[in-house]
Amino acid sequence: MEVRSKEFKKSAHIALHDVNLQRALGNLKAGFPGKRAAAVARLPEFDALRDQARDLKNHILEHLDLYLEEFERNVTANGGTVHWCRTAEDARRTILELCREQDAKTVTKGKSMVTEEIALNEYLEANGVTPVETDLGEYILQLRHDHPSHIVAPAIHLTLDDVATAFHEHHHRPKSNDPAVLMQEAREMLRKQFVAADVGITGANFLVAETGSTIICTNEGNGDLTQTLPKTHIVVSSIEKVVPTLEDMTLFLRLLARSATGQEFTVYNTLSTGPRRPGDRDGPENFHVVLVDNGRSDMVGGELQEMLRCIRCSACMNHCPVYGAVGGHSYGWVYPGPMGSVLTPQMVGIENAGLLPNASTFCGKCEEVCPVRIPLPKLMRHWREREWEKHLTPAAARGGIGVWAFFAKRPALYRLLAWSSNLFLRLVGGKRGRIRKLPLAGGWTDFRDMPVPSGKTFMQQWQEQKR
Amino acid sequence: MSRAEIFNRIRTGLRVGADDSARHAAVQQRLAARAANLVPQRAQLPHDECLNLFIRMAEESAAELIEIQHRSELASAVEHWLGENGITQLVVASDENLQDLAWSAGGTLVREERVAEAGDEASLTNAFCAIAETGTLMLHSGNDSPTTLNFLPDNHLVALSAGSVVGPYEEAWARLRTSTAGEMPRTVNMITGPSRSADIEQKLQMGAHGPRRLAIFLIHEE
Numbered sequence: 087m088e089v090r091s092k093e094f095k096k097s098a099h100i101a102l103h104d105v106n107l108q109r110a111l112g113n114l115k116a117g118f119p120g121k122r123a124a125a126v127a128r129l130p131e132f133d134a135l136r137d138q139a140r141d142l143k144n145h146i147l148e149h150l151d152l153y154l155e156e157f158e159r160n161v162t163a164n165g166g167t168v169h170w171c172r173t174a175e176d177a178r179r180t181i182l183e184l185c186r187e188q189d190a191k192t193v194t195k196g197k198s199m200v201t202e203e204i205a206l207n208e209y210l211e212a213n214g215v216t217p218v219e220t221d222l223g224e225y226i227l228q229l230r231h232d233h234p235s236h237i238v239a240p241a242i243h244l245t246l247d248d249v250a251t252a253f254h255e256h257h258h259r260p261k262s263n264d265p266a267v268l269m270q271e272a273r274e275m276l277r278k279q280f281v282a283a284d285v286g287i288t289g290a291n292f293l294v295a296e297t298g299s300t301i302i303c304t305n306e307g308n309g310d311l312t313q314t315l316p317k318t319h320i321v322v323s324s325i326e327k328v329v330p331t332l333e334d335m336t337l338f339l340r341l342l343a344r345s346a347t348g349q350e351f352t353v354y355n356t357l358s359t360g361p362r363r364p365g366d367r368d369g370p371e372n373f374h375v376v377l378v379d380n381g382r383s384d385m386v387g388g389e390l391q392e393m394l395r396c397i398r399c400s401a402c403m404n405h406c407p408v409y410g411a412v413g414g415h416s417y418g419w420v421y422p423g424p425m426g427s428v429l430t431p432q433m434v435g436i437e438n439a440g441l442l443p444n445a446s447t448f449c450g451k452c453e454e455v456c457p458v459r460i461p462l463p464k465l466m467r468h469w470r471e472r473e474w475e476k477h478l479t480p481a482a483a484r485g486g487i488g489v490w491a492f493f494a495k496r497p498a499l500y501r502l503l504a505w506s507s508n509l510f511l512r513l514v515g516g517k518r519g520r521i522r523k524l525p526l527a528g529g530w531t532d533f534r535d536m537p538v539p540s541g542k543t544f545m546q547q548w549q550e551q552k553r
Numbered sequence: 554m555s556r557a558e559i560f561n562r563i564r565t566g567l568r569v570g571a572d573d574s575a576r577h578a579a580v581q582q583r584l585a586a587r588a589a590n591l592v593p594q595r596a597q598l599p600h601d602e603c604l605n606l607f608i609r610m611a612e613e614s615a616a617e618l619i620e621i622q623h624r625s626e627l628a629s630a631v632e633h634w635l636g637e638n639g640i641t642q643l644v645v646a647s648d649e650n651l652q653d654l655a656w657s658a659g660g661t662l663v664r665e666e667r668v669a670e671a672g673d674e675a676s677l678t679n680a681f682c683a684i685a686e687t688g689t690l691m692l693h694s695g696n697d698s699p700t701t702l703n704f705l706p707d708n709h710l711v712a713l714s715a716g717s718v719v720g721p722y723e724e725a726w727a728r729l730r731t732s733t734a735g736e737m738p739r740t741v742n743m744i745t746g747p748s749r750s751a752d753i754e755q756k757l758q759m760g761a762h763g764p765r766r767l768a769i770f771l772i773h774e775e
Contacts (some may be wrong), residue, residue, distance in 0.1 A: 113755040131593045136672045138590050145583075151563045151571075152580040164737065223752035239752065255695050266752045273762060280762075283672050295585050297737045307748040307763020307773035310704045314740070325559065330583045337590040339722070350610065351622030351687040354763065355743040362739050365696035368668045379559045434683055543562075552714045 087205050087233060091418035091430055091439040098412040098445070099191045107413050118404035121348025122455065125543045128350075135340055140459040142334060143395035146326075150386060153328045153375070161494025164360030168374035169476045174204035181206060181287070181320060184374055185215045188318050190284035194276075195300060196287030197221035199237050199398060199527050200322050202420045203433070206240060206287075216285075220308040222272055236424065237413030238346050238400040243413050250320070276308070281496045286312040286370070290323035291397070292338060292377070294329040299359040300375060303342060303352040310356055317356065319370035322380050326394040340396055341457035345399040362517030375542055381433050389468050393428050395458040402452035408445050417442060424452035424462040431469050440478050443469035504543045511539050571619035583734045590724045596686035607718045608738065608771070610688025614746030616767040622771050627712055628654040630750040631677060632662060634768055640674045640708060647697045648679040651712065669705035676702040679767075681732070682717040684725050687745055690769065691725050693733075694740040703742055709764035711744075715773045 090097070094433075101107055146153055157167040160492045161250035171177035183192060193210065193218050195201065207217045219228040223241035227234060234240030241249070249268055254261035257271055257455055288309050288478045290300040302309045313319040329335045343349040362369035376382045383456075403409040403423025420553070421429045427442040443466035452462040473479050493500045514540030515521045524531050542550075559573070569576060598606060608618055621630050635643060645651055647666045656664065668678060670721065678698055680690045690711055694700045703709060719725055722743075746761030759765060 110754070113642060115750075117755045129593060129595070131591055131599050135591055135593075142590070145579075148567065149576055149580050151560050151567075151569075152576060154560075155585060156580070170559055172555040172558050176555055220762065221752070222750045227753065239755065242755070244754075249753050265756055267756050269750060269758045269761060273760070276762065277671050296587070299741075300736055305748070306750045306761035307704050308744070308761065310700070311762055314700050314704065315745065330580070331587045333587050333589050333723055336582075336722045340593070350614070351689055351743075351745045353614070353744065353746050354748060355745075357737070357741040359737040359739060359741075362694075362698075366694055366699070366739055367696060368616070368701045370701040374644055376571075377559075379555070379562075383559050383562035383566065385566075386563050391566075479754075 087202065087208075087276055087420060089434045089438050091434065091442055093418055094416055094441040095446060097416040101416045106245055106248070107243055110245050111184055111413055112238070112539070114242050114404065117411050118348065122180065122345060122401060122404070123348075125348040125350065125477060129340075131170060134339075135337065136457055136459055139337055139341055139457060141396065142326075142329075142337060143458050144213055145396055147386060147391055147408060150326070151188075153330060156295040157293050157298060157328050158293065161254055161360065161373075161375055161414060162298070164241075164298050166298065166360045166375060169376045170347070170379075171376060172379050174378070174380050177204045177322070177376055177380070178206055178209040182210060182213050182215065184318065184320055184376075185210065185285050188284050188372075189274065190215055190318075192216045192279065192283050192500070193285045194216055194218050194220050194279055194283040194312045194316065195224070195289055196286070196288035196304070196312045197224055197240070198287070199234070199420065199505050200235060200324050201287065203380065204322075204378060206322070218276070218283065218349050220280065222269060222306060222308075222383060223306075224401040225272055225276065226252060229253070231414070233420075236400060236403065237398055237421065243415060251448065253403050274512075280311040280315050283312075283316045284315040285320060286314075287320045287322060287384050288313050288490050290375075291342065293323055293328040294332060294335055295328055295329075297357075297359055298311055299357045300355045301335065301355060303339070303355050305349075305353045307354055310327065310354055313356075313358060314369055317370060318374070319361075321358070321373075321375045322378065323375065324380070325382055328344055329342055331436060332507055332548075342397055345401040345455065345457040385432060390428065390432060390465060392460050393425070393432075394423055396429075398425075399457055401455040401457065405451045405455050407447060407449060407451070409433040412463045424466070428465040431472075436469055436472050436476065437478055440469070440473045443473070444465075452471040501543070501545050508539045508541075510544050511536075513539075556600075571615045572766070587726075589599065589721075592721045592723060596684075598720055600718075603720050604715055605719055607685035607688055608684055609744070610685065610687070611683075611769055614688050616746050616769050617708065617750075618769050618771060620771045620773065622772075624650075624712075624714075625655055627772065628656045628769055630770055631710055632657060632660070635662060637677060638708070642674045643680070643703060643710075644669055644673050644676045646676070646678040646699065646702055649697065650679040650714075651677060658694065666772065667702035668699040671705060673706040675708040675710060676706040677712065678702050680711050680713040680717065682719055682725050682728055683713050683721050683741070685718055685720050688721065689722075689743050689761065691729070692742045692744065693738040694728070695738055700703050700742065702739045704763045706764060707760075708766045708768065709744075710768045711772065712770050712772060714775060715771055716775065
């Protein structure tokens with residue numbers, strides 16, 4: 087997928103004026119945060135579980151090499167094969183080769199953000215293998231030649247009518263605006279594909295070292311049909327998803343659905359271990375796990391290691407005021423929202439994604455709801471610092487900070503300036519208490535009034551209250 | 554070679570060598586202990602309360618719950634449910650717990666023992682156990698319980714023995730390890746309610762790709 091994060095400002099501006107998108111984003115804001123809060127309220131141990139999950143992830147990352155070795159050993163012992171891929175290109179090539187071994191024409195796919203990250207679909211198509219997305223949201227997007235705008239609810243940017251139109255055009259049936267009818271249509275269309283596919287590709291939510299199992303957590307059942315019916319099941323996962331034992335996986339499962347959709351548990355939590363056993367009457371004959379690094383091993387031991395705790399629940403974006411205003415596509419690549427603002431610069435380079443860690447109000451809500459307590463604002467600040475060091479920060483911002491630093495280093499002057507601008511703004515604002523227009527602050531006053539300062543500067547209040 | 558390179562980078566980042574014995578020991582200890590993490594109070598209940606919690610949570614997940622006293626009543630309860638829903642075809646798992654059921658003679662119900670096929674109306678399988686904490690069924694693959702039966706048919710009927718309902722997931726893992734002598738089956742399914750999706754405008758619709766309905770026949774005495 088082309089990286090368009092440099093266009094964030096332009097994309098965000100368009101998104102803010104897109105009536106359709108704003109309506110669709112309203113569904114997100116009205117849904118996820120409330121449902122999560124209700125689920126959390128029902129589980130008194132939720133915060134204690136988050137602490138344990140953070141600590142366990144830290145332990146795993148400190149021993150990542152060893153748990154991955156154990157995982158590989160147990161996949162192999164159960165008759166499966168692990169493939170190690172340093173880069174996205176390695177992963178794409180490996181998966182294509184596995185498809186070619188099976189002479190595969192069509193490949194069904196369960197929902198997987200890692201396959202988006204490595205741009206698998208485009209690559210398979212270009213090489214004569216047809217990928218069929220089977221998650222309802224992903225299926226809608228594939229019909230529209232679109233990409234996910236959210237890591238859990240991929241088609242969140244679309245309205246009912248968008249879906250109805252896409253289905254009408256591709257299914258050649260009368261247009262219906264009834265979601266139940268639309269889902270039934272998708273069910274019928276995809277049923278044939280599930281049975282016909284030569285290979286099924288799924289992602290993984292976790293990899294269990296102890297047993298060599300992979301697990302997917304879904305609601306639709308498409309991932310299960312994808313991995314059970316074809317002759318070959320390929321799991322594509324990133325390396326940081328490994329957990330030691332089933333008990334450890336359980337800790338994360340208790341947090342995942344509640345943080346994501348506010349469900350107590352996703353409908354289908356399915357563990358896959360190797361190919362079908364002697365005597366089994368269904369299930370795949372071949373089982374492959376493609377492990378993707380793509381820059382993650384470089385984060386181990388560094389300042390961004392904490393980001394590798396992420397379990398892809400989407401709580402950070404569901405609660406982010408910036409994401410909620412501009413939607414996922416504005417971020418210009420695969421991972422949107424706060425977690426994307428940390429991951430994208432790592433994967434595509436800060437020179438291509440510097441705007442993302444800056445597109446944050448640092449309100450801290452993302453960190454507040456993160457099930458593994460990733461300090462997302464701190465990690466975004468890390469990228470702002472790297473950007474500054476590399477002289478990538480825009481001239482106006484560098485100049486502005488220079489001016490601010492000049493005064494900050496001269497406290498008397500700073501106080502005088504604060505006091506006089508306070509007075510000036512009160513004069514301009516007058517009795518109305520609001521300022522309609524302000525030079526150099528058009529970005530603010532074009533859209534809303536600037537409130538008049540309360541009266542005294544911070545230092546004045548400080549001095550008074552110190553007594 | 555990707556594999557060696559990935560391991561090198563991880564070990565360089567962590568500033569460790571491949572043969573640090575303290576790290577190996579920490580990992581081996583964790584893998585061997587299989588210790589439970591924090592288990593919510595909700596799941597730590599005496600068995601009869603567990604059963605009530607299971608029923609409540611399963612119903613909340615939109616599963617249908619049919620309670621029967623004895624396994625001998627299973628066939629008639631299943632026939633009744635299918636009849637009420639106008640279903641005339643059933644694929645039954647060849648599970649030993651589903652053998653020799655007292656199916657009524659004659660009638661219009663067509664019963665078969667096989668893997669599922671596209672177009673199947675209903676399946677009957679036997680749950681390995683169930684987890685009260687979230688109203689979740691656990692089933693696993695094996696030569697007498699094909700996984701397709703849990704996903705392809707429109708209606709999934711599950712026989713569940715009340716004695717196999719446990720509180721937390723951790724007890725289910727312990728049971729699984731004992732039952733399969735530590736060998737993981739190809740597939741372990743944890744199922745909580747029927748298939749659903751909210752991918753269209755965040756409005757929940759039931760029956761996405763898996764079964765539209767999940768009916769649990771809870772058997773109180775074997």
